[in-house]
Amino acid sequence: MPATQPSTIVGVATGSADGGVAILRLSGPRALEIARGLVGELPAPRRLLRRGLALGEGGHEDALVVQMPGPASFTGEDVVELHVHGGETNVQEIRDALLAAGARAAGPGDFTRRAFENGVLSLAQSEGVAALIGAQTRAGAAQARRLIAGELGKQVREVAVSVAELRTEVEAYLDFPDDVDDQLGVAWAERISKLHERVDDWLSRFELGRRAREVPRVVLAGAPNAGKSSLFNALLGHSRAIVADRPGTTRDFVEARLELGRHAVELVDTAGLRDADTDEIEAEGIEFSRAQLAGADLVLWIRAADEADAEPPVAEAFGPSWELRSKCDLEAEQDSTRQGLAVSVKRPESVDALREALASWVRGQGRAPWVGLARHRAAASEAATALAEAASLAGGGAVELLAFALQVAQQRLEEIEGRSRLGPVGAEVLDAIFSTFCIGK
């Protein structure tokens, strides 16, 4: 049975073709040959030179051409890049010429997938590439770069190796019944607990990383006329929401990006929550507010200081929240018995303090975020569960079950990097990861 050659793929590496320059990237065993067919002699490796590009019907296009022979290329295969004029039609025509010469159109993430399959990038590093492309904040981009550099892999490998060593010892104990030692179980339990703590520590810092990457939603909520919209505008530093001294002014939710240094949050202003006497439009606004609360990463629950200790009019269940007393300039005296942060749009220093509190919440009060992404957290979390199980089994007689729990922990940790003792992670996982990329990456 003859083996199938992997195809040579072509994709537009610059995404939308509307820019001034578009880059077409070829990768695969026939990349050099296909490129030569269009441009003639290629420049020496890793040198960018101008070449004429022959198109059909005597057409001719100028291009800057560079070849990067494998394995020292992004994909680990022979790669050629053609830098051509942007524009949908032009790029399309060149792409068609390359397809006609035998290249295959790249699918989403195909280039990075080849880099993974050729061993140039680990799975976690490949995911870093996707995260960098999709980064919405500077902090998110910085994390993605750390992921690409292999930081996560290094951390995880350390723990995975320790788990593997422990497992080898446990299994040796099964196979050599003469070497019995009652103290072993206690020592094992201690070592497992230490490893468990490390994984738990990653997990506890995952949220910080996600906040930095994904632009968390901070929702302002409270009773009608509590001053949410005023505070919203004050935080942003410009008027975005309509403000009036009348309950129920905000009927829809309004959102805006609040930049906080290297970080950012999505600030959401909502309609005031109340049960009674609402017209149809306001009722709909309240429904929107509830949906926003449910999806919030942080709720700022606002109560006007002149509304004496009013309870939230609707009992809502939502995630982390801060209580704020707005219009605190109306308070007769600073009343230390009342709860929550005091803020007033008439006192700019109080708004600055709130902005600083939000920035510090996003940054995580000095704790470094874990660079792992959602898939890594899922795997680490299962590893933590398995380690907890292992720790509880370590003192007892069921050593074969302890070995199994350690095996699960080890495999989950190895899956983070995309490898494991018994083989690669399943094809479904790979498909899911690489399909999130865009074509040309």
Next chain:
Amino acid sequence: MSTPRTRVLVVGAGHAGLEAAFAAARVGAEVLVVTGRIDTVGQTPCNPSVGGVAKGHLVAEIEALGGFMGRAADATAIHGKVLNTRKGPAVQATRVQVDKARYGAYAQAALLEDPRIQTLEGLVAALRVESGRVRGVELVDGSYVEAEAVVVTTGTFLGGVLHTGRSMVPGGRVNEPPAKALSLCLRALGFDLKRLKTGTPARLHKDSIDYAQLQAQPSDDPFPRFVLPDEPDAPPRLPDLPCHLTYTNPRTHALIQARLHESPMYSGQIEGVGPRYCPSIEDKVVRFAGRDQHQVFLEPEGLDSDLVYPNGISTSLPAEVQIEFIRTIAGLEHAEMVRPGYAVEYDAVDARALTHRLESKDIAGLFFAGQINGTSGYEEAGAQGLVAGANAAAALLERPALEIARDQGYVGVMIDDLVTQGCDEPYRMFTSRAEFRIVLRENNADERLSEAGFATGTIDAARRARDESRCARVDHVEARMRKQGEAAVEAAGDVEAWIFERARSRLIYNGYIDRQRAEIERVRGEGLPLPTDLDYFALAGLSHEAAERLARVRPTSTAQASRIPGMTPAAVACLWAHARNAQRNSSEARSD
């Protein structure tokens, strides 16, 4: 000389050869066993013990497949223990000491009494191969014996050399000549041979040991058995003898250290690689320099034998050094050495040239089993012999092949390891090699293997029916335990202890078994079939190194490929993609 046409010819009558012959006969073939000396069949040249952790599992599997070893061990056991009793039932294992002479005699009688097996004394010099198929064997006396299938089980005899101190004698065992010509013939046929070694300690005279100083180790009560209690014709039991425990000490170690240069392993005279886990006392002294004592079990070799096997001090030091260090050990101050210990070096084939049926990939009808495939131990040899013999016969009689999967038995784990990874040192069975450890219990071997054995023909319909009804009884007790609780069923007292234990084991692992399976599927991905004639060097995306490893093993599935040492995730992913494309193409071709 012309002999009648024989269907399956077995070369050798050690543990692999015996199982191969009996299995081939049970499946329905006519069998001829060619062995150097009929009076030494079924020898236990090293420790006369059968079973142990993972090895006991293999014996239970041999027994479940209708094999010989479990019965022979039960018939001749003089000491028995269940190991790992403080751990879960999956890793508990039976180990018995057998009466060495009686074990051999039992094997010889069984071989000679079997009406479908003929035995011929002689040494095989060469295999005759024509158009990719084995046709028969040539003996050293120049005669030729035709055969449709040949199972080679030469043990330590292939190119065997015995070492005691600086003396080197060609041989497979003491006073038995090696098979030299066959070694050359296998090389000429294209097999890669490598040198392995193993060793055995000195034997002591039982009356020269001072037992008063030593700890006695009695057998377990009830005495453990390999043959299930409800099987007919279970062999009767011999009386049992205690073993004794003693220890080496710093004086022993110092003495060995000082004379180390006289050991052929350390002088470089032995080039073969020995087993790591059954190290010689020289190895232990060097490797565990921090330990000031090692256990030595004194095991009687038989009811009326004068020999005692000191388990734990295997050595190839010169005889005079052996007796000197032995006498530093408590209880052995006046020990008399009846025979010195020695090491044996021998040739083994690279088992990656074999299929999971233990048949050569290149020469049809040629099978290999036992130490020649790189394993160590009677149990490992016997289990392979059974599979090779059964398959040799099944192929000729057009019965289903006996291929045991890794989740079906330790024998499946062992064979898959051998044909996928080969081995650089003698391979011993361990529970840690079995990823389906909690499923593969000694006490469910029949449940795992009965169906496969019956399909190939290694067990008959009556045995299959007994297995099924036994399994139904366990099912019933398990259901009762779930309903009434374990304690209530135990208190009712109407369930035999061994059936109760089986049901209890199932409950212990209930919940883990599915998890273990899911875990393994998860990392292996879907196992897709791979053609064995795939040209790996033409598969781009594979490194040359990965292609070489794959071409050597020629795996039959992506799952097997992923177990080849040194395979990168990328290489496996590449193979997987290829297999999936091939599968798609063929299904498209079919639908056209």
